[in-house]
Amino acid sequence: MLSQEQRERYQRNILIPGFGESGQERLLDGSVCIVGLGGLGSSAALYLAAAGVGRLGLIDSDTLELSNLQRQVVHTTDRLGMSKARSAEMTLRALNPGLTLQTAQIRVTAENAGDLFSAYDFVVEATDNFAAKFLINDACLECRTPFATAGILALAGQMMFVVPGKTPCLRCAVPVEPLGVPTTGELGVLGAVPGVLGSLEALAAIRFLAGLWKPAADGSGAVLSVDGESLRWRTTRLPRNPSCRCAMLWSIS
Numbered sequence: 001m002l003s004q005e006q007r008e009r010y011q012r013n014i015l016i017p018g019f020g021e022s023g024q025e026r027l028l029d030g031s032v033c034i035v036g037l038g039g040l041g042s043s044a045a046l047y048l049a050a051a052g053v054g055r056l057g058l059i060d061s062d063t064l065e066l067s068n069l070q071r072q073v074v075h076t077t078d079r080l081g082m083s084k085a086r087s088a089e090m091t092l093r094a095l096n097p098g099l100t101l102q103t104a105q106i107r108v109t110a111e112n113a114g115d116l117f118s119a120y121d122f123v124v125e126a127t128d129n130f131a132a133k134f135l136i137n138d139a140c141l142e143c144r145t146p147f148a149t150a151g152i153l154a155l156a157g158q159m160m161f162v163v164p165g166k167t168p169c170l171r172c173a174v175p176v177e178p179l180g181v182p183t184t185g186e187l188g189v190l191g192a193v194p195g196v197l198g199s200l201e202a203l204a205a206i207r208f209l210a211g212l213w214k215p216a217a218d219g220s221g222a223v224l225s226v227d228g229e230s231l232r233w234r235t236t237r238l239p240r241n242p243s244c245r246c247a248m249l250w251s252i253s
């Protein structure tokens with residue numbers, strides 16, 4: 001049951017046809033682990049907290065630097081040098097005091113990822129390198145945790161939503177970790193790009209937690225791409241890859 005304060009705070013969620021009070025109750029009972037509190041993680045964390053996801057994990061091993069603030073909008077100038085996990089916690093606490101926030105200033109590794117992710121309903125992958133994206137993909141397949149994954153560079157970005165056993169995974173789209181991919185430290189990135197992509201990851205998490213998502217009949221997924229130079233969106237259908245490591249999960253779903 002929602003309190004009067006919750007009914008008022010989340011009124012615009014509750015009014016959405018098909019969402020209602022039951023959708024809000026599901027969000028408040030739900031949990032999301034956000035890995036990376038940079039550009040993608042900033043916008044994802046702000047919208048997940050504002051929407052009322054009851055428990056958020058905030059994971060980042062870094063401290064805040066001046067060059068982060070052009071895009072990492074969950075942080076503020078007076079927190080330079082502070083742990084990004086702690087800084088995000090302060091912002092989200094002020095935004096929505098009723099949530100449970102669990103912070104960790106750690107690096108996610110193959111050893112700790114399974115324990116970490118199996119304690120949450122959903123993972124938002126918001127890291128800045130392919131090694132971490134593949135590690136998170138594989139750990140989420142292992143513990144069957146749904147996740148959103150995104151990448152950004154300069155004026156462009158992509159996003160995928162994965163439910164292990166019910167959609168293709170990141171390796172279905174990119175079977176082997178690409179090497180030599182330029183980073184935002186080399187080619188830059190406009191802050192609004194991770195703003196858009198991180199918001200999409202939050203949207204994927206919210207619609208899943210609220211029970212609004214249904215798997216495609218053919219088990220396909222999609223890659224959403226935005227090109228900020230032409231201001232164009234593209235949705236590319238992604239079929240399952242039968243030789244992918246995620247294939248063994250299909251038959252038991």
Ligand SMILES: [Zn+2]
Nearest residue numbers: 169172244246
């Ligand atoms: Zn796969």
